[in-house]
Amino acid sequence: MTAHILTIGDEILIGQIIDSNSAWMAEQLNLQGIRVTKIISISDTAEAIIKALDASFAETDLILITGGLGPTKDDITKKTLAQYYGTGMSFHEPSFERLSGMFARWGRATTAAHREQCFMPDNAVILTNKTGTAPGMWFDNEGKIAVSMPGVPYEMKYLMEHEVLPLIAKTFPGKPITHRTILTIGEGESRIAHRIQDIEEGLPEHIKLAYLPNLGQVRLRLSATGDNLAVLKEELEAQVALIRGQIPEFVFGYEKDTIENVVGQLLLKNRKSIATAESCTGGLVAHRITSIPGSSAYFEGSVVAYSYALKEKLLNVSPEILSTYGAVSEETVRAMLKGLLEKLGTDIGIAISGIAGPGGGTPEKPVGTIWIAVGNKNKTDTLKLQLGKSRSNNIKYTATKAMDMVRRFLLENV
Amino acid sequence: MTAHILTIGDEILIGQIIDSNSAWMAEQLNLQGIRVTKIISISDTAEAIIKALDASFAETDLILITGGLGPTKDDITKKTLAQYYGTGMSFHEPSFERLSGMFARWGRATTAAHREQCFMPDNAVILTNKTGTAPGMWFDNEGKIAVSMPGVPYEMKYLMEHEVLPLIAKTFPGKPITHRTILTIGEGESRIAHRIQDIEEGLPEHIKLAYLPNLGQVRLRLSATGDNLAVLKEELEAQVALIRGQIPEFVFGYEKDTIENVVGQLLLKNRKSIATAESCTGGLVAHRITSIPGSSAYFEGSVVAYSYALKEKLLNVSPEILSTYGAVSEETVRAMLKGLLEKLGTDIGIAISGIAGPGGGTPEKPVGTIWIAVGNKNKTDTLKLQLGKSRSNNIKYTATKAMDMVRRFLLENV
Numbered sequence: 001m002t003a004h005i006l007t008i009g010d011e012i013l014i015g016q017i018i019d020s021n022s023a024w025m026a027e028q029l030n031l032q033g034i035r036v037t038k039i040i041s042i043s044d045t046a047e048a049i050i051k052a053l054d055a056s057f058a059e060t061d062l063i064l065i066t067g068g069l070g071p072t073k074d075d076i077t078k079k080t081l082a083q084y085y086g087t088g089m090s091f092h093e094p095s096f097e098r099l100s101g102m103f104a105r106w107g108r109a110t111t112a113a114h115r116e117q118c119f120m121p122d123n124a125v126i127l128t129n130k131t132g133t134a135p136g137m138w139f140d141n142e143g144k145i146a147v148s149m150p151g152v153p154y155e156m157k158y159l160m161e162h163e164v165l166p167l168i169a170k171t172f173p174g175k176p177i178t179h180r181t182i183l184t185i186g187e188g189e190s191r192i193a194h195r196i197q198d199i200e201e202g203l204p205e206h207i208k209l210a211y212l213p214n215l216g217q218v219r220l221r222l223s224a225t226g227d228n229l230a231v232l233k234e235e236l237e238a239q240v241a242l243i244r245g246q247i248p249e250f251v252f253g254y255e256k257d258t259i260e261n262v263v264g265q266l267l268l269k270n271r272k273s274i275a276t277a278e279s280c281t282g283g284l285v286a287h288r289i290t291s292i293p294g295s296s297a298y299f300e301g302s303v304v305a306y307s308y309a310l311k312e313k314l315l316n317v318s319p320e321i322l323s324t325y326g327a328v329s330e331e332t333v334r335a336m337l338k339g340l341l342e343k344l345g346t347d348i349g350i351a352i353s354g355i356a357g358p359g360g361g362t363p364e365k366p367v368g369t370i371w372i373a374v375g376n377k378n379k380t381d382t383l384k385l386q387l388g389k390s391r392s393n394n395i396k397y398t399a400t401k402a403m404d405m406v407r408r409f410l411l412e413n414v
Numbered sequence: 415m416t417a418h419i420l421t422i423g424d425e426i427l428i429g430q431i432i433d434s435n436s437a438w439m440a441e442q443l444n445l446q447g448i449r450v451t452k453i454i455s456i457s458d459t460a461e462a463i464i465k466a467l468d469a470s471f472a473e474t475d476l477i478l479i480t481g482g483l484g485p486t487k488d489d490i491t492k493k494t495l496a497q498y499y500g501t502g503m504s505f506h507e508p509s510f511e512r513l514s515g516m517f518a519r520w521g522r523a524t525t526a527a528h529r530e531q532c533f534m535p536d537n538a539v540i541l542t543n544k545t546g547t548a549p550g551m552w553f554d555n556e557g558k559i560a561v562s563m564p565g566v567p568y569e570m571k572y573l574m575e576h577e578v579l580p581l582i583a584k585t586f587p588g589k590p591i592t593h594r595t596i597l598t599i600g601e602g603e604s605r606i607a608h609r610i611q612d613i614e615e616g617l618p619e620h621i622k623l624a625y626l627p628n629l630g631q632v633r634l635r636l637s638a639t640g641d642n643l644a645v646l647k648e649e650l651e652a653q654v655a656l657i658r659g660q661i662p663e664f665v666f667g668y669e670k671d672t673i674e675n676v677v678g679q680l681l682l683k684n685r686k687s688i689a690t691a692e693s694c695t696g697g698l699v700a701h702r703i704t705s706i707p708g709s710s711a712y713f714e715g716s717v718v719a720y721s722y723a724l725k726e727k728l729l730n731v732s733p734e735i736l737s738t739y740g741a742v743s744e745e746t747v748r749a750m751l752k753g754l755l756e757k758l759g760t761d762i763g764i765a766i767s768g769i770a771g772p773g774g775g776t777p778e779k780p781v782g783t784i785w786i787a788v789g790n791k792n793k794t795d796t797l798k799l800q801l802g803k804s805r806s807n808n809i810k811y812t813a814t815k816a817m818d819m820v821r822r823f824l825l826e827n828v
Contacts, residue, residue, distance in 0.1 A: 013450045015441025027429025036427045039455035282704025283697025290696025301724040304700045304716035
């Protein structure tokens, strides 16, 4: 089973926005066993839309369309689809009731334009959009399916999850497919592949393994197809256990976990508080920790000390350590951590100092030299990184690495 | 003049990566007066590539292709293009010399696979890629142009800027086109449009204005086409001056400026130092400031104080203020700012406290209530924001707003 994704709108064609919708939709379809063979972005003209529909239906039975449903675009997608199918448009009372109710709650009245938005092609199954004003539409023309959704990402995602994907599963009941994703951190793709080579080579034909790497993290996605979903799930669980057994130190979570989330859960579970003392990461670690809702339960605060003076004043780092070893040294991050724990009184701390670049390097300490310390008042782990020349990548990679050090520290010492 | 963009590779079709290349390429082509009418992503099979080339050449004379040139993909794009044009492949000595030199500098020897990578279709003009191993290729078949580039974003960008865009300008010498971008912050798209309505309506036919909004910022891009580039540039300058004159308080820069950069330049110019005291933004403002290379010249440090206790301890906020007005109040951000300036000794400070959500709201102070204070020891500006329910958007928008308050403070008071 294949599908095409068609995005309608000039915003993508002039480079104003990046088409992130299609990647998300493609991933969801893949997870349901549907292979996307083409993604097409076209202009919002009737001619372009009709030509694209004809071309795609010559190659596939399923087209997912986003965009062109907003009021500023004159609803060109909806009208064009009605024209394409040679059908009339009728007023859709339930859509208008929902819209009126929504506006009433906001204390606003509906206008003629809103009534206009509720005229829908007669052959469309209307898909309720609880996140916006434009409903989705499902067209079934003798087994050739076109689905039209708004291009606003959260509206499209709502419709996909609640309406479109279930309808697709019902309409194209292929073999069951199921997935498990193992999240790893701290080792590269090729080294992980080497470590689990035997397991990968021993995978049965109906189980596939994909490596999805991203700046210090690698997701391992197992997909199984077969006849019996319960059996497939059991098989995948067994493979997950095998892989985890082979690389236990790198696995930090599953499915939609994030390192920030996992560390947050560990801190909550162990009732430990945390703080950060940051130099070259400039507050990014604190920002990552506090991006998690509810992080105030374990995050106390952070000191970003860029200058020598502030490292001394805010973190009690002695001038002797700074002058003897320099700001980028194991001794300094240890002293920063000690000062942080004393000053902020948390159970765990993170201290980071380094040269993010592009300037500031020396032959002895080139750009990308970064020290991290993670610990409590009894024990400290330190790590020296030797990264590249990109300031932005150095900062991001270091923040990720520091979060992983906290994870390991909590698992080993708490 | 139109073009199609064709991306080759399963990574996009399975949703593993988002196609950010195409948006960048489309923007560059648009800036050169070439309208992208279709962006297509296809699988890396010869059949799919050949069908896509035929379909696109039926609609346009220019196809930009990315992807399928890496060694892991068996160079399917290159072979397929040779097949498409019915041409042989020959060893390209200059490419091999460059490759060997590159590897020699890394202290590594070339392999047979590298020699293989230097066989190029006989009808291709080879475009030197100084950023990677795969050269670009330019095919001209009686005025129908196909350009093949690697999919690695920085390699593609290098080739576009140094080889492809100049060649396109030479091959399709349309009317001169030139652009100016005005960067605004602090006002929405529709309000700005209203303020400059007269100017926009008075624009001559050959000058276009585009609004490019993004979370608190709106870029205004003016594009002019005509016969005389020097005249066009003068005309645009005059329009820029008119627009700036209408909305002077919102214009913070031009072209590729960022608010972080502009604030950094203002601080440098006025020899002022800065620090931040952050609660709900959790260090993001400090991270934004320090994302700029060389920011250590003006950024001293930051205190992220999530808890009452740390607001008292690190920023000298009195318990009375916190208990009387609450952590999210004008009084508290003023006290945080005062404490910050005392403790860190910088010229300027930013203090932020708010409820980022999704939890923590009250009827009196719902989620999205955020206070910002910006000032020096003599004068303080404060602002109350009432934002929405998205934690991530609230944090990002607040950080941007705070940077803009610093910009205005520096312009008005320093």
